[in-house]
Amino acid sequence: MTSSTDIEGGGTPVLVDGDTEPTAETGTRVPVGRSPGQLMWLRFKRDRAGVISAYVVILFFLVGLLAPLISQLYGKNPYTVYADERPELFDSAGVPVQPNGGISGEFWFGLEPGNGYDVFTKLLYGIRNSLGISLAVTLATVLTGIVLGVAAGYLGGRTDFLISRVIDFLLAIPAQLFFIASMPVVVSLFVSPRDETPVYVRVVALIAVQWFLGWMSLGRILRGTSLALREREFIEAAKVSGAPPGRIIRKEILPNVVTPILVQATYMLPNFVTAEAGLSFLGVGLVEPTPDWGQMFSKAATELVMQNDITYMFFPGVSMIIFIVAFNLLGDSVRDAFDPKTAR
Amino acid sequence: MTQEDVVLPAPREAEGRSEAEAGEREPLLVVEGLTKHFPVKGGFPIRRTVGQVQAVDGIDLTVAVGESFGLVGESGCGKSTTGRLITRLLEPTGGKVSYRGQDISHASRRELAPIRSEIQMIFQDPYSSLNPRQTVGKIISGPMEINGIEPEGGREKRVRELLEIVGLNPEHFNRFPHEFSGGQRQRIGVARALALEPKLIVADEPVSALDVSIQAQVVNLLQQVQRELDIAFLFIAHDLAVVRHFSQRVAVMYLGKIIEVGDRTSIYTRPRHPYTHALLSAVPEVAVGEDSAPQRERIRLAGDVPSPISPPSGCRFRTRCWKAAEKCAAEEPPLVRISGNHEGHLTACHFPEEPTTEARDEDIVLDPALAALEDGGEG
Ligand SMILES: Nc1ncnc2c1ncn2[C@@H]1O[C@H](COP(=O)(O)OP(=O)(O)OP(=O)(O)O)[C@@H](O)[C@H]1O
Ligand code: SF4
Numbered sequence A: 001m002t003s004s005t006d007i008e009g010g011g012t013p014v015l016v017d018g019d020t021e022p023t024a025e026t027g028t029r030v031p032v033g034r035s036p037g038q039l040m041w042l043r044f045k046r047d048r049a050g051v052i053s054a055y056v057v058i059l060f061f062l063v064g065l066l067a068p069l070i071s072q073l074y075g076k077n078p079y080t081v082y083a084d085e086r087p088e089l090f091d092s093a094g095v096p097v098q099p100n101g102g103i104s105g106e107f108w109f110g111l112e113p114g115n116g117y118d119v120f121t122k123l124l125y126g127i128r129n130s131l132g133i134s135l136a137v138t139l140a141t142v143l144t145g146i147v148l149g150v151a152a153g154y155l156g157g158r159t160d161f162l163i164s165r166v167i168d169f170l171l172a173i174p175a176q177l178f179f180i181a182s183m184p185v186v187v188s189l190f191v192s193p194r195d196e197t198p199v200y201v202r203v204v205a206l207i208a209v210q211w212f213l214g215w216m217s218l219g220r221i222l223r224g225t226s227l228a229l230r231e232r233e234f235i236e237a238a239k240v241s242g243a244p245p246g247r248i249i250r251k252e253i254l255p256n257v258v259t260p261i262l263v264q265a266t267y268m269l270p271n272f273v274t275a276e277a278g279l280s281f282l283g284v285g286l287v288e289p290t291p292d293w294g295q296m297f298s299k300a301a302t303e304l305v306m307q308n309d310i311t312y313m314f315f316p317g318v319s320m321i322i323f324i325v326a327f328n329l330l331g332d333s334v335r336d337a338f339d340p341k342t343a344r
Numbered sequence B: 001m002t003q004e005d006v007v008l009p010a011p012r013e014a015e016g017r018s019e020a021e022a023g024e025r026e027p028l029l030v031v032e033g034l035t036k037h038f039p040v041k042g043g044f045p046i047r048r049t050v051g052q053v054q055a056v057d058g059i060d061l062t063v064a065v066g067e068s069f070g071l072v073g074e075s076g077c078g079k080s081t082t083g084r085l086i087t088r089l090l091e092p093t094g095g096k097v098s099y100r101g102q103d104i105s106h107a108s109r110r111e112l113a114p115i116r117s118e119i120q121m122i123f124q125d126p127y128s129s130l131n132p133r134q135t136v137g138k139i140i141s142g143p144m145e146i147n148g149i150e151p152e153g154g155r156e157k158r159v160r161e162l163l164e165i166v167g168l169n170p171e172h173f174n175r176f177p178h179e180f181s182g183g184q185r186q187r188i189g190v191a192r193a194l195a196l197e198p199k200l201i202v203a204d205e206p207v208s209a210l211d212v213s214i215q216a217q218v219v220n221l222l223q224q225v226q227r228e229l230d231i232a233f234l235f236i237a238h239d240l241a242v243v244r245h246f247s248q249r250v251a252v253m254y255l256g257k258i259i260e261v262g263d264r265t266s267i268y269t270r271p272r273h274p275y276t277h278a279l280l281s282a283v284p285e286v287a288v289g290e291d292s293a294p295q296r297e298r299i300r301l302a303g304d305v306p307s308p309i310s311p312p313s314g315c316r317f318r319t320r321c322w323k324a325a326e327k328c329a330a331e332e333p334p335l336v337r338i339s340g341n342h343e344g345h346l347t348a349c350h351f352p353e354e355p356t357t358e359a360r361d362e363d364i365v366l367d368p369a370l371a372a373l374e375d376g377g378e379g
């Protein structure tokens, strides 16, 4: 009997690994581990651009959330037709008399030509509606992506084949064209073309149409990730212990796909915002008098052509550019924080 | 490989529990004619099965209660597949796996539930065998949670105990795997396998991913665990060196078949199959102290293992065997006790080698390029 364990006499083994214990260097440190999530949070907090863009993005969401409150404090709402209420502010063509689209101490961002809506409150509500719709689309797509992607990747076989072919098929559909063409169709499913279309129908249709063609990229990524995870030995360890499939998906797979979900969601949301804006711009999304970010552009574009006046483009344009840029920077930072190895 | 000679403990030939005695214990796991064929898909546009990977092709083995059984073979010969079939991570194509007399070859997850806690597994890759998102405590208590086991004093106490058994700081239960080294991670894997107080542990190359200097420590830990807790081990390894210190009985696998099996002394000192001879000659000399140890034979094998999709006819080793004859291609050699073998020592070869590992008059070097190299080096 010459081996070291025998010399130890079979008692509790002392630590024999040549490598150091995690706390060996700092004796005082409380041995509480940092989870991968905490590590990513630490990395994210160190990224100045990421933190600033996070604040900007949060500000936009706050503005959207608090739009009714802000409007109340400001004393106006986006539905008041100032062309009727205060006709003295408009000329005979319905254009505000004052320069720069009627910007004044009373109307901070001016008045819209035509019906004379207040631009400031309209922008607040437009942001609110656009972000609300995009958030709903993001949630729906993420949920669908998780369910179908993880199912395809984890179950494999026929399920995988079927889901993958559906993804291929949907990816082959030209999204922009589909959105434009299908919006009226979807709306007409709910109401007859002769009736007035309620706002909620348009909202639901906007969400449904974008969701339908929005989930595939995340679904594909999650399929790949789950497929790779399925081969990992910790999944086999769980199976050897008798874990049911539900538990394996919940406890072993899902916590490991949070990263791609978050990264992908931060990329998807601004895309949905622009897509929704695009649809409303083209007149198949939200229509007047419902305020909408994208629809403000269509008004502004008409004005730009008719009056050669860029004022109306300014506020929705600048705010949207700031939002999209900030959100994309945030997305980059989130990805960097999660996955420090890939360079930008 | 000199480092290995130093760190690996010398084999313990004179053990308290003799090898013969181990053979007489009641069988815990009995595997008969176990077969696993993976379909190879191909073809366009309709994918269909174009062939079969004969990963495991009819193997028999028995592991007794508390015994350590070694399974050795080159990469790709089907060792992991065998381990996964026994732990029922894979569904066998044919054959039978019985545990304590109960046929579990095709048992469903529910049917397996009562014995799940008795058969556990230790994995090869310490970086993929622990969920990076769970704390060590969660990882080790997972099996208890799944099986609804509530140990005295709570699961956390048990986790600390287990951490201590495997030689880790019990206060580290709320750390995450990425904070540990490879060797420490493997210890966590051992603790997880022990959590259910198993009777059989399938250890699939538990040390081959580790640094040579740490390998011996983990092997020692496993050995200690095996002895003190009286757990039977199916220890899978790709060379005979690691298994030598650990297993009372050893089986050598080649291309999905067991070609030689026997107790440790038989396999290491009286091997009969040419492949076992070749594997043994690749094992670094362990008996450093004995000057009188005779010079050992040297064998260099040529080429790669043939594809398991279309294994050679007759004896699967014949494409690399220096004794191959016509009979070897025509007839598959049965795994039998050949004359001169000890009890329980079975060999599958038509023209077995002499039961010795001493140096031959001439080294066997099958690879011409290698032969030229060696000649050049000496001349
Ligand atoms: N899921 C699978 N599908 C198809 N073929 C497989 C599968 N798993 C293993 N194989 C094949 O079966 C054969 C045996 O594989 P196995 O993993 O059992 O070998 P091994 O002896 O464990 O090798 P290693 O030492 O590299 O781990 C290999 O040829 C491998 O390619
Ligand atoms: S049966 Fe023939 S080919 Fe196979 S190992 Fe024996 S001698 Fe070699």
Ligand SMILES: [Mg+2]
Pocket (backbone or CB within 6 Å): B079, B080, B081, B204, B205
């Ligand atoms: Mg293997």
